[in-house]
Amino acid sequence: MDTQNCFHCGLDIVKEAEIVFDAKTFCCAGCKTVYEIFSLNDLSCYYDFEKSPGASPQDIKGKYDFLENENIVSKLLEFQEATTAIVSLSIPHIHCSSCIWILENLQRLQKGISSSQVNFPEKKVRIIYNPAEVSLSTIVYLLGSIGYEPYISLENYETPQTKTDRSLTYKLGVAFFCFGNIMLLSFPEYFEVKEFWLDNYKPFFRWLIFALSLPSFLYSGSGYYVSAYKSIRSKMLNIDVPIALGIIVMFIRSVVDIIFDYGSGFFDSLTGLIFFMLLGKMFQIKTYSFLSFERDFKSYFPVAVTRINVDSSEESVPVYDIQKGDRLLIRNQELIPVDGILMSDNTAIDYSFVTGEAIPINKKSGDKIFAGGKQLGKVIEMEVLFSVSQSYLTQLWSNAVFQKKVTQKHKSITDAISRYFTVVLLLIAFAAFGYWIFIDTNKAFNVFTAILIVACPCALALTAPFTLGNILRIAGKQKFYLKNALVIEQLAKVDTLVFDKTGTITSNAASNIFYEGKPFTEANLVRIKSVLRGSNHPLSRMLYDLLPEIGKITISEFEEITGKGIQARVVGSLVKIGSAAFAGMPEEQQSLQTSVHIQIDDVYFGKYIFKNQYREGLKLLFKSLHKKYQIKVLSGDNEGEKTALKKLLPAGTELVFNQKPEQKLEFIKKLQDSGKNVMMVGDGLNDAGALAQSDVGVSISENVNVFSPACDAILEAGQFQKLHYFLKLSKKAMKVIKMSFGLSLLYNVVGLSFAITGHLNPLIAAILMPLSTITIVSFVTLMSNYYARKLEVMSYEVEKLCE
Amino acid sequence: MSVIYLLITISIFVAIAFLIAFFMAVKSGQYDDDYTPSVRMLFDDETARTQSRNQKAKSVNQNTTTSSEKE
Numbered sequence: 076m077d078t079q080n081c082f083h084c085g086l087d088i089v090k091e092a093e094i095v096f097d098a099k100t101f102c103c104a105g106c107k108t109v110y111e112i113f114s115l116n117d118l119s120c121y122y123d124f125e126k127s128p129g130a131s132p133q134d135i136k137g138k139y140d141f142l143e144n145e146n147i148v149s150k151l152l153e154f155q156e157a158t159t160a161i162v163s164l165s166i167p168h169i170h171c172s173s174c175i176w177i178l179e180n181l182q183r184l185q186k187g188i189s190s191s192q193v194n195f196p197e198k199k200v201r202i203i204y205n206p207a208e209v210s211l212s213t214i215v216y217l218l219g220s221i222g223y224e225p226y227i228s229l230e231n232y233e234t235p236q237t238k239t240d241r242s243l244t245y246k247l248g249v250a251f252f253c254f255g256n257i258m259l260l261s262f263p264e265y266f267e268v269k270e271f272w273l274d275n276y277k278p279f280f281r282w283l284i285f286a287l288s289l290p291s292f293l294y295s296g297s298g299y300y301v302s303a304y305k306s307i308r309s310k311m312l313n314i315d316v317p318i319a320l321g322i323i324v325m326f327i328r329s330v331v332d333i334i335f336d337y338g339s340g341f342f343d344s345l346t347g348l349i350f351f352m353l354l355g356k357m358f359q360i361k362t363y364s365f366l367s368f369e370r371d372f373k374s375y376f377p378v379a380v381t382r383i384n385v386d387s388s389e390e391s392v393p394v395y396d397i398q399k400g401d402r403l404l405i406r407n408q409e410l411i412p413v414d415g416i417l418m419s420d421n422t423a424i425d426y427s428f429v430t431g432e433a434i435p436i437n438k439k440s441g442d443k444i445f446a447g448g449k450q451l452g453k454v455i456e457m458e459v460l461f462s463v464s465q466s467y468l469t470q471l472w473s474n475a476v477f478q479k480k481v482t483q484k485h486k487s488i489t490d491a492i493s494r495y496f497t498v499v500l501l502l503i504a505f506a507a508f509g510y511w512i513f514i515d516t517n518k519a520f521n522v523f524t525a526i527l528i529v530a531c532p533c534a535l536a537l538t539a540p541f542t543l544g545n546i547l548r549i550a551g552k553q554k555f556y557l558k559n560a561l562v563i564e565q566l567a568k569v570d571t572l573v574f575d576k577t578g579t580i581t582s583n584a585a586s587n588i589f590y591e592g593k594p595f596t597e598a599n600l601v602r603i604k605s606v607l608r609g610s611n612h613p614l615s616r617m618l619y620d621l622l623p624e625i626g627k628i629t630i631s632e633f634e635e636i637t638g639k640g641i642q643a644r645v646v647g648s649l650v651k652i653g654s655a656a657f658a659g660m661p662e663e664q665q666s667l668q669t670s671v672h673i674q675i676d677d678v679y680f681g682k683y684i685f686k687n688q689y690r691e692g693l694k695l696l697f698k699s700l701h702k703k704y705q706i707k708v709l710s711g712d713n714e715g716e717k718t719a720l721k722k723l724l725p726a727g728t729e730l731v732f733n734q735k736p737e738q739k740l741e742f743i744k745k746l747q748d749s750g751k752n753v754m755m756v757g758d759g760l761n762d763a764g765a766l767a768q769s770d771v772g773v774s775i776s777e778n779v780n781v782f783s784p785a786c787d788a789i790l791e792a793g794q795f796q797k798l799h800y801f802l803k804l805s806k807k808a809m810k811v812i813k814m815s816f817g818l819s820l821l822y823n824v825v826g827l828s829f830a831i832t833g834h835l836n837p838l839i840a841a842i843l844m845p846l847s848t849i850t851i852v853s854f855v856t857l858m859s860n861y862y863a864r865k866l867e868v869m870s871y872e873v874e875k876l877c878e
Numbered sequence: 879m880s881v882i883y884l885l886i887t888i889s890i891f892v893a894i895a896f897l898i899a900f901f902m903a904v905k906s907g908q909y910d911d912d913y914t915p916s917v918r919m920l921f922d923d924e925t926a927r928t929q930s931r932n933q934k935a936k937s938v939n940q941n942t943t944t945s946s947e948k949e
Contacts, residue, residue, distance in 0.1 A: 172917045175914055175917050175918060175921075179918065192914075193914050193918075194910075194911045194914060195914040195917070196911055196912075196913055196914075197911070241904050241905075241910075245904060248897065248900045248901065249897070252894075252896075252897045255893075256890065260886075276882060279883070283886070283890075287890075
């Protein structure tokens, strides 16, 4: 065991806070408590599966009190009866086998839970419990107390269970069943042995094969006919047209063959083709069940809030039931669900997610506060001005332009090629038919169908799914989650990158704080820190955390003056911390920088400046991106950071400040109208419109499980500097696809030469088809893996060089 | 030679039985989560083993618990 790290959560232990318990070291009392709970309940082998798997429990007292409300609970449950209830909770912390183990042994921690089952890919636990013995809120608090706090948002409320679509799995199963059996039964025909009993049973074998091919032809292949029909109707020939044509011609020709006893037909190739193509489809679909690309404000909103009734009793009500004139109680870190007026003295509200402003805004009693902000500070009361559906944020969201368009924005590369492919194929088929009809009518029909059969672009159709599917997986392993394969093609086309500032190129987690002014003596630092301790203002908290821990002095006459600052007497000297005017800054100079000024005993010392913390590797990333892309930065924040940003970004980067969500959307639209392919990189609700409008919307997320606006791809914040790598990868993917198209066309030419001369027999078809499939699949997989590795090595070397 | 009819009929029926089994498996949701069961199947023995081990160690454990709680 490492003494430096907490036994429970694995974090570094601060020497002063170290707790030794049961011969194990813990970083905080919370972790120790969880360990105690587990060891008392014989569950300590939680720690055997993984090293330090836990999370230290957060204080969630009161946060889930709304679960006492029967009406709310019943909306969250999957199933409810007198003695059984089932609930599915999403738990972001689920990440290892220990998590599965402890969550599936919940019944040993809490009486009344009968069983629980974890769905690891979805990061969900499904708990079956007896509501007569244990309430949902008890379960949620229990989960919270062991470090597995569930994430409950408005999204969970009244959402019907979505049925998972398993039709592709069924189709694949049927296709494989038919393919396997037909292959087995076709074997005697392949060798054309003239043996009495084989000839005798030929009709039986052939009709059996015909019967077996029906489910594959009618059910498994049905998707291709529908898609081909749709594409012909919309007058855009996609790849499914020649595929469907090939399949149908193959089937009809085979049926004619066996009826008139011309031969054994192409049923083996037909079912094999359907099976391989469905396999490709399956491979392309890589879903990240624990992520959602279609989220809206609902997954950001709480389910319920505390309402203060006229008789000053508190009650949890669903947010949809909030009415104008209600009084609400908002605790620290809670979200403001509706627009309203602040009733309490003062507070600070963090709007970074909604507007992009980095620093929390101070609000005084009587100020209007908008939905979507996070309340920082003491418990506040507010009066409701608008109900949820009429509040600013919801209104903004229901605006039509903010909805992500469902229609496909681009034609995929396969479809672009197949337009020509289909035309050329039909031309060749008719030309050959025209040639042969003068020689031999029978043969002419044979050749015509043979061409359509052998040219069925199976290998062509498999190229893109396997390449893109493979790239999806490579990107997913590096925490860049793409919505679907089409996004890769769009990424390759992008030529303009637009970045949001707050939360995207800056990190939400930390701010850089600089001091400017006369240096402090150690005694003064202690004084400042002691005064700061009393204040709940977010800036005070940040500054407090920054200053070194030297000692404590008791303060007196502490006073917090709203909108100005704080002052207190510490061992005789008066310390004033706050705005420039309050601290008596000598010459008033207009500055947009967020700063806190310090005055001790009527002497002005200096100011602490809060600067945005830019993400690691930002400068390097922008430098490399700059060569190939146009870069623009949009911000909802003021221009205070302009000079700092200018220094970081390559020359010529356009910077736009004070942008409202609608303006960001307009900005993207304008770029697109001037013919640009725009990729938007953003994080918050304020970018939602721009993300939806852009060709590729990438959402940066510190915690991918919790919230990100609707987008095409989610990038984990820690991987931000790899953005260029992913863009390069997408370009290489397209290159691989093009190379493999050439290869598969080569197979088509070989097949066609057999077909045109009238030599295509079932055996050749049965060999050509799987052979081309296997070569194409292995070629694209090897190539895309090779490029992924090569690019990674290259970007690593670049990083080294710059160091 | 008519035994071939019988044999092939049987083999097809066996194959169909497997296909139906596959359908039932898909329907019951076995293919929805393909990770958790692979981990879960390793757990059961582990629990039984630690339970007996913990019971033995319990008396020792309790002593340390009380002493460290005083800190």
